[in-house]
Amino acid sequence: MPPLTETPLAKGLDAPKITAAEVASWFIDSFEKDELEIHVGDTKKIYQLFLRSPEEAFMAVNP
Amino acid sequence: MKTSENTILITGAASGIGLEIAKLFSQKNNKIIMADRSIDQLKIEASKLENAVAIAVDLTDENDMNKLIQTIKLNFSDLNIAILNAGAANDYSLYSTEYDLEYAKSEIHTNYIANVRLTHALEPLLSTKTEAAFVVTTSGLAFVPNLNYPTYSATKAALHSFALASRLALKRKGSKIKFF
Numbered sequence: 588m589p590p591l592t593e594t595p596l597a598k599g600l601d602a603p604k605i606t607a608a609e610v611a612s613w614f615i616d617s618f619e620k621d622e623l624e625i626h627v628g629d630t631k632k633i634y635q636l637f638l639r640s641p642e643e644a645f646m647a648v649n650p
Numbered sequence: 651m652k653t654s655e656n657t658i659l660i661t662g663a664a665s666g667i668g669l670e671i672a673k674l675f676s677q678k679n680n681k682i683i684m685a686d687r688s689i690d691q692l693k694i695e696a697s698k699l700e701n702a703v704a705i706a707v708d709l710t711d712e713n714d715m716n717k718l719i720q721t722i723k724l725n726f727s728d729l730n731i732a733i734l735n736a737g738a739a740n741d742y743s744l745y746s747t748e749y750d751l752e753y754a755k756s757e758i759h760t761n762y763i764a765n766v767r768l769t770h771a772l773e774p775l776l777s778t779k780t781e782a783a784f785v786v787t788t789s790g791l792a793f794v795p796n797l798n799y800p801t802y803s804a805t806k807a808a809l810h811s812f813a814l815a816s817r818l819a820l821k822r823k824g825s826k827i828k829f830f
Contacts, residue, residue, distance in 0.1 A: 588810070590790045594666030599741030600798060611670035615678075618785070619653050623817060623830050630790035637793045645794040 590629035605629070651783050651828060657681040657728045661709065661768075662736030664692040667787060671733060676700050683726055685718060686736070709736055709764035710756060719771045730779040732772050734765045735787040739802040754801045761805035766812060773820075776827050785830040786813050 591597055593604040605628045617625040626634050637644035658675055662668035663684035672682050676699040684699075686692040689706035696704035707718045722729055738760040742748035769784050776782035792810035795803030817829040 588788045588790055588792060589667060592667060596666065596737055596739040596802075607667045607670045608673075610667050611674050614667075614671060614785075615653055615674050618651050618783075618830060621651060621828065623828065624813075625830065626790075633790045633793055641794065648791070648794050648796050 588625060588630045588634075589627045590633070651731070652781055654679045656731050656781075657683070657726055658731040658733060659683045659685065659722065659726075659729055659772075660733045660735060661685045661707070661764075662787075664688045664695055668733070668735040669695055671735070672699060672702065676702055681726075681728075683722070683729070710759040715764065715767060719768070722772065723775065727775065729772070729775060730782045731785070732768065732776065732783075733785040733787075734768055735785070736764070737761050737787060737802070739799055741798050742800070743797070744800050757801045757805050758808075761802070762808045762812070765809060769816065773825075773827065777825055780826070782826060783828040783830060784816070788813065 589610045664686035682702040685705045687708040692704045696702040740753040788810045789806040791803040792806040
């Protein structure tokens with residue numbers, strides 16, 4: 588579950604992005620450890636915020 | 651999961667996250683089947699990697715999907731990992747002149763339906779392997795939608811829900827396939 592990533596898909600969004608290479612590397616490390624649900628980078632923050640307050644998480648990705 | 655000596659299908663492998671995963675797995679002594687609709691770019695990228703082949707596929711095209719599944723069954727029956735990563739994203743505002751139903755149709759086909767189809771088509775093949783995995787690329791937007799990518803967010807929420815359901819369904823079936 589990557590966050591906003593520097594890829595052709597996200598070219599329309601002007602916001603801080605992780606690189607695709609970082610996402611790939613994070614994925615392979617987690618894959619090796621059998622972590623089935625992988626929260627990459629800022630996805631971890633969004634998920635924690637979502638557990639605490641879905642409304643706050645929604646507003647955080649739509650400032 | 652082991653990260654070497656696998657045969658790995660990666661969709662959306664011509665660019666972005668799919669391409670970077672292909673590069674890393676190629677360096678770790680795996681056989682890579684790279685699939686994408688951008689065939690020219692895919693061939694260039696595949697030619698730079700060890701043990702990689704390129705297959706052109708438009709995941710919204712039923713004939714292309716059937717061909718991909720047949721090719722894997724006939725030529726790559728040692729497949730044990732399928733990384734279903736291809737995604738389409740349209741940047742538009744809801745309830746504005748930018749709205750177009752075609753965005754919803756193309757995104758739900760590429761990001762959701764194609765993956766449901768591929769996992770079901772490949773599950774019998776993967777179930778024969780000692781170590782096997784499906785991987786789907788979702789997004790942090792599976793938890794909450796981003797208004798710039800409304801349909802994309804919805805498809806990733808659907809795909810995340812499908813991943814949870816698949817994980818439990820495979821477990822209850824006694825399958826060894828891991829679902830990431």
